[in-house]
Amino acid sequence: MKKFFTVIGGMGSLATESYIHLLNERTPSKKDQDYLDYILVNHSTVPDRTAHILDHSKPSFLPPLTEDIKQQSLLKPEFMVIICNTAHYYYKELQAATDxxxxxxxxxxxxxxxxxYPKAKRIGLIATKGTIADHVYEDEIKNAGFELSLGDQAVQDEVESLIYDDIKIKGKMNAPKYHKILQTMHDKFDCDVIVLGCTELSYAQEKAPDHPYQVIDGQGIIVDKSIELGQKIRxxxxxxxxKIYG
Incomplete structure (x- = not known):
């Protein structure tokens, strides 16, 4: 196979499944051959990203992801995407491992x-404790000129419960909990836009999009960019x- 891309996923698998589902659903197609060529690496045994970021004595996810990157590089994909926001903590090291x-x-x-949303002022960020701690989204939001709100501990507890208790452990979506989190960020913390800084939250958005709040879904956006780039390389x-970031 030539002119393909690689998807590094499995963190978690339901979120990766959501990416693949949206990728195929949004790809303009009338026959099998219209879909994109890609390789999926569903590396579900990668150590917990948040646990390591909060405590570096815990197993690091950098070595297994570096190995994935190097293995896939031998196959010469045109580009790669990592379907995990928190894993971007080691983005520089992972990019340095490949051309x-x-x-x-x-x-x-x-x-x-x-x-x-150029007129937005305050941006809410909901994510794992690891993504909050690594500041990857916080820095991006502030550098773009926006105010940032992380909510409060009660919001963070609800976000963690949705991500881990409902989606990762039970494999189920809790739409009322997701919508309540968005409502709280909008009403209590005056957030014009809410960034979904975890792919499990992107999964939540796919399953329960019926709400009035403005959200930025990183996974949905990377789906659209994957399709755009995939069609161009084809x-x-x-x-x-x-220059792809606009």
Whole structure:
């Protein structure tokens, strides 16, 4: 197979399944051959990203992801995406392990947000404790010129419960809990836009999009960028990866 891309996933698997489902659903197609060529690495045994970020004595997720990147590089994909926001804690180290472009999902998400909601003032961020601690989204949001709100401990507890208790452990979506979190960030903390800084939250958005709040879904955005780039490489177009973030 030539002119394909690689998806590094499995963190968690339901979130990766959501990415693949949206990728195929949004790809314009009338026959099998219209879909994109890609390789999925569903590396579900990668150590917990948040646990390591909060306590570096816990197993690191960098070695297994570096191994994945190097293995896939031997197959020469055109680009790679990592379907885990928290894993971007080691983005620089992972990109340094390969010459293949590795698309930065948080950077892509905030670039899109800046263009889509230029008049927004306060941005809410809901994510794992690991993503909050690594500041990957916080820095992107502030560098784009927006105010940031992380809510409070009660919101964080609800977010963690939705991500871990409902989606990761039970494998189920809790729409009322998700909608309540969005409502609280909007009503109590005056957030114009809410960034979903975890792919499990992207899964929640896919399953329960029926709410009135403005959200930025990094995974949904990287799906659209994957389709755009995938179609370009199929058509033989040369891509300047330094300019893809807009």
């Amino acid at each position: 293949i472009p590795l698309i930065h999902m948080p950077h892509m998400a905030i670039s899109v947000m800046k263009n889509k 058509n033989g177009e040369k891509i300047d990866y330094t």
